[in-house]
Amino acid sequence: MNLDEIWSPFLNQLATSNTVKSVSKKTITGIPFLYLTVNSDIIKAEIETLIKLEAAKCMRGKQLRMEYSFVREEKNLLVYRVRFLVPQEKMFCCGNLCPDCIRYRN
Template identity: 50%
Template sequence: MDIEVIWTQFLKMLCDDNSIAQASYKKSAGIPFLYIQAKDHPSKSELENAIRQSAAGAMQGKQLHSETEFVRNEDNLFVFRHRFYVPQRKMFCCGNLCPDCIRLKTWE
């Protein structure tokens, strides 16, 4: 799975939203930052909802999660720290009787 394909699909879906004029991302020190140029002064919660819906669409059918944090805004430019990541799974039994223990997994 190539994460660049996920980002491309995510940005395309995000730009299709009515409240967003332009969306791009740039990595700085290995951290991906999402830059959104908005139309008509939307609220931060509206943009976060659009990000969440677009991320869900881009991740559909893949074992990915996303995380978004608001960083700053200036006029209609909003900056978020946004990342896609693969969830960690336990690979061995630690002996603490965890509910997600690898010993209790049924293999298909």
């Protein structure tokens, strides 16, 4: 699955929010970081709720889950590590007669 199909609408939705002034994604050593510049009167819990809500909208109908963690804060800048995770499923039969073998799916 191409995760750019999830990231683009996710970033666009965050950018159109009233509480966020600017949003950007930077990938450092393969880990995506979300940089949010917010209004000065917004608390961190509101931003985390907004992240979860917008991620849920973008993941609707797809087998994904989102994992995020707070990294740091500087004045009006909040940094989060955000990852969209694809479930690990077997895609082929390995021949070991596994109970969750792809051959047993409908």
